[in-house]
Amino acid sequence: xxxxxxxxxxxxxxxxxxxxxxxxxxxxxxxxxxxxxxxxxxxxxxxxxxxxxxxxxxxxxxxxxxxxxxxxxxxxxxxxxxxxxxxxxxxxxxxxxxxxxxxxxxxxxxxxxxxxxxxxxxxxxxxxxxxxxxxxxxxxxxxxxxxxxxxxxxxxxxxxxxxxxxxxxxxxxxxxxxxxxxxxxxxxxxxxxxxxxxxxxxxxxxxxxxxxxxxxxxxxxxxxxxxxxxxxxxxxxxxxxxxxxxxxxxxxxxxxxxxxxxxxxxxxxxxxxxxxxxxxxxxxxxxxxxxxxxxxxxxxxxxxxxxxxxxxxxx
Ligand code: SER
Numbered sequence: 435x436x437x438x439x440x441x442x443x444x445x446x447x448x449x450x451x452x453x454x455x456x457x458x459x460x461x462x463x464x465x466x467x468x469x470x471x472x473x474x475x476x477x478x479x480x481x482x483x484x485x486x487x488x489x490x491x492x493x494x495x496x497x498x499x500x501x502x503x504x505x506x507x508x509x510x511x512x513x514x515x516x517x518x519x520x521x522x523x524x525x526x527x528x529x530x531x532x533x534x535x536x537x538x539x540x541x542x543x544x545x546x547x548x549x550x551x552x553x554x555x556x557x558x559x560x561x562x563x564x565x566x567x568x569x570x571x572x573x574x575x576x577x578x579x580x581x582x583x584x585x586x587x588x589x590x591x592x593x594x595x596x597x598x599x600x601x602x603x604x605x606x607x608x609x610x611x612x613x614x615x616x617x618x619x620x621x622x623x624x625x626x627x628x629x630x631x632x633x634x635x636x637x638x639x640x641x642x643x644x645x646x647x648x649x650x651x652x653x654x655x656x657x658x659x660x661x662x663x664x665x666x667x668x669x670x671x672x673x674x675x676x677x678x679x680x681x682x683x684x685x686x687x688x689x690x691x692x693x694x695x696x697x698x699x700x701x702x703x704x705x706x707x708x709x710x711x712x713x714x715x716x717x718x719x720x721x722x723x724x725x726x727x728x729x730x731x732x733x734x735x736x737x738x739x740x741x742x743x744x745x746x747x748x749x
Contacts, residue, residue: 444509446470469470487530515615516576527579548600550672553577564713584671586722591670600672604645609743629748640683643714647677660726676716679730
């Protein structure tokens with residue numbers, strides 16, 4: 435009898451944390467091993483382990499010792515942080531993935547989830563309703579590593595039959611934890627600052643439209659993709675994935691409907707150029723057609739939930 439044992443890398447990250455909990459609700463506490471470089475001081479989860487994915491031997495031992503059959507490889511350095519240390523970002527985002535792909539082929543890992551991103555897009559990409567298949571010319575090391583990662587995932591599927599599945603996440607908005615090191619992080623910070631100080635200084639300009647998604651949609655997309663029948667997954671590099679698209683000015687307006695005194699001012703920094711190189715909105719027809727993707731949250735609904743969930747923290 436085959437038993438599923440899942441490893442989540444980057445399990446203490448913005449997506450990893452919520453994903454780990456959701457996977458445990460489905461498959462049971464003991465079937466999901468949470469790994470990361472850091473956990474909160476009060477962490478008492480018996481199924482969490484310290485794992486540096488750059489330590490290849492330890493990574494391999496972990497997969498072997500826990501009889502891992504599925505990996506959600508969430509560990510990564512995001513766009514803004516990545517520019518501070520390009521070589522380390524390449525090692526974490528690409529070389530560790532290559533190690534994992536090779537180990538998966540040799541060991542018992544049957545299925546792998548690889549998170550890609552809107553950062554794979556660049557100057558050669560139509561920015562509005564970006565289609566699934568477009569020339570990719572990313573400008574950040576994060577984008578380069580994820581684009582290359584997509585190609586390697588596709589290669590391992592075609593050459594070795596490894597069941598690798600992937601989505602290009604838009605910016606993710608969540609209340610459970612603060613994201614770090616991303617260009618879309620403003621869209622989380624703004625809710626905290628609105629409740630804490632009634633004002634926010636945004637590091638992107640008011641008209642910078644970016645594709646975004648509420649955490650519940652992102653987690654459901656991930657799990658639905660991984661649970662979809664193998665024959666329906668025809669795209670093995672990475673699926674475009676979309677829910678909503680908005681500018682900082684539009685997000686501020688939506689917060690003002692609940693907090694009329696909220697103010698925002700704009701002080702674009704180096705992250706503006708990163709955002710400008712990405713898409714404004716995404717065409718995710720392929721994901722909808724092949725495995726039935728449908729988002730559930732728009733800006734209005736998300737703002738209501740974000741403010742509701744974060745309010746107790748600041749009152
Ligand atoms: N949220 C990511 C970032 O801003 C994009 O995938 O880097």
